Amino acid sequence: MPGQPAQYQNEIYLHGLADQVPPFTTDATLVESVARERMAPGPFGYVSGGAGCGDTMRANRAAFGRWRIVPRMLTDATTRDVATTVLGTPMAAPVLLAPVGVQSIVHPDGELATARAAAALGVPMVLSTASSYPLEEVADANGAGQRWFQLYWPNEPEVCASLLHRAKLAGYSALVVTLDTWTLAWRPRDLDQAYLPFLRGTGVANAFTDPAFLAGLAKPPEEDQAMAVLRWVSMFTGQDKRWDQLPFLREHWDGPIVLKGIQHVDDARRAADAGMDGIVVSNHGGRQVDGAIGALEVLPEIVSAVGDRLTVLFDSGVRTGADLLKALALGASAVLLGRPYVYGLALAGEDGVRHAVRSLLAEFDLTLGLSGHRTPADLTPESLRHA
Numbered sequence: 110m111p112g113q114p115a116q117y118q119n120e121i122y123l124h125g126l127a128d129q130v131p132p133f134t135t136d137a138t139l140v141e142s143v144a145r146e147r148m149a150p151g152p153f154g155y156v157s158g159g160a161g162c163g164d165t166m167r168a169n170r171a172a173f174g175r176w177r178i179v180p181r182m183l184t185d186a187t188t189r190d191v192a193t194t195v196l197g198t199p200m201a202a203p204v205l206l207a208p209v210g211v212q213s214i215v216h217p218d219g220e221l222a223t224a225r226a227a228a229a230l231g232v233p234m235v236l237s238t239a240s241s242y243p244l245e246e247v248a249d250a251n252g253a254g255q256r257w258f259q260l261y262w263p264n265e266p267e268v269c270a271s272l273l274h275r276a277k278l279a280g281y282s283a284l285v286v287t288l289d290t291w292t293l294a295w296r297p298r299d300l301d302q303a304y305l306p307f308l309r310g311t312g313v314a315n316a317f318t319d320p321a322f323l324a325g326l327a328k329p330p331e332e333d334q335a336m337a338v339l340r341w342v343s344m345f346t347g348q349d350k351r352w353d354q355l356p357f358l359r360e361h362w363d364g365p366i367v368l369k370g371i372q373h374v375d376d377a378r379r380a381a382d383a384g385m386d387g388i389v390v391s392n393h394g395g396r397q398v399d400g401a402i403g404a405l406e407v408l409p410e411i412v413s414a415v416g417d418r419l420t421v422l423f424d425s426g427v428r429t430g431a432d433l434l435k436a437l438a439l440g441a442s443a444v445l446l447g448r449p450y451v452y453g454l455a456l457a458g459e460d461g462v463r464h465a466v467r468s469l470l471a472e473f474d475l476t477l478g479l480s481g482h483r484t485p486a487d488l489t490p491e492s493l494r495h496a
């Protein structure tokens with residue numbers, strides 16, 4: 110697979126139709142409706158839902174629709190090479206699996222299955238602080254794969270330092286610090302179903318295995334789980350962080366640091382001024398501020414302001430190979446894929462993640478070639494037209 114994403118189409122056409130029908134649709138825009146039929150309502154609502162009435166989620170998709178690809182003919186695009194390296198991390202394609210917490214609500218193997226799939230695909234996974242399995246177990250499942258760690262920045266410095274120390278020891282090579290979720294947004298689907306995974310004791314694995322966290326508890330989690338969960342959740346809520354606290358992270362992390370959730374060009378400049386290595390232009394998949402601007406809308410201005418000073422990554426609303434091509438053409442170095450791989454996990458575990466991602470990469474590779482390009486580096490804003 111690594112280096113040859115379109116091979117997947119050949120496997121399906123030439124070898125697979127009779128006895129290897131894919132585990133679910135290869136159309137990434139339909140996978141959500143398949144998942145809706147097969148998933149339990151609570152987890153489906155949590156994954157698929159957004160903030161408020163879903164206006165930002167729709168804006169994310171609409172933003173992709175406004176950019177159109179303008180294909181070129183008679184170019185040398187027969188063989189493509191989509192492999193790349195981002196912040197020192199080699200990847201088979203310019204894609205990472207976005208940090209998604211509490212994955213065991215959709216499949217019992219949760220992040221372990223995702224970690225195995227990511228390693229097989231040759232793409233990095235970004236493990237959430239709120240994972241269902243301890244970061245060390247996920248690292249073991251990921252083996253020789255590439256992995257980054259996403260930090261929800263706890264308001265207890267000892268716990269923060271301890272998590273970073275563990276992540277480094279377990280081979281996570283870059284740190285992604287999420288800034289846009291210092292409290293959960295108004296999410297009517299979860300409220301209507303009274304469904305919040307954390308309060309059910311999911312997403313606490315990194316806390317309940319952390320010596321600094323455990324040392325701060327009056328009673329161990331076995332004796333008072335509810336209190337331990339509340340303490341963990343409250344560590345991430347409240348906006349007590351400011352730009353001048355970023356040096357704390359530098360003191361405790363010697364690899365690349367990426368700020369996730371940047372939407373304003375001035376915040377992108379501040380990240381660059383603070384010496385950050387990268388940013389993720391993202392509105393958290395429309396899960397935080399309903400009414401926010403579609404994430405792709407702000408990508409070009411941010412790339413033009415800071416693209417020469419730090420690495421710009423992108424997520425929110427990427428569903429197809431064409432979407433990936435558009436985000437790269439507008440200057441993203443790579444894209445984080447969110448819900449599509451989570452639906453794959455829900456529908457078929459590790460195989461499902463592989464199928465969802467391989468389908469998207471095969472479509473990307475073919476779209477790249479049919480548009481007249483050989484590598485992602487050939488893409489520029491001139492490959493597109495704003496309609």
Ligand SMILES: Cc1cc2nc3c(=O)[nH]c(=O)nc-3n(C[C@H](O)[C@H](O)[C@H](O)COP(=O)(O)O)c2cc1C
Binds near residue numbers: 396
């Ligand atoms: C169920 C779910 C859980 C998520 N958990 C986290 C998380 O723990 N940390 C984080 O930084 N982002 C989290 N995100 C946001 C994703 O990293 C990413 O920004 C978003 O899913 C991208 O949008 P998309 O799903 O439209 O592709 C979560 C998203 C979903 C759908």
Ligand SMILES: CCCCCCC(=O)C(=O)O
Binds near residue numbers: 290291292342396
């Ligand atoms: C204190 C916030 C934890 C949220 C973790 C999951 C998440 O990011 C989401 O969007 O849901």
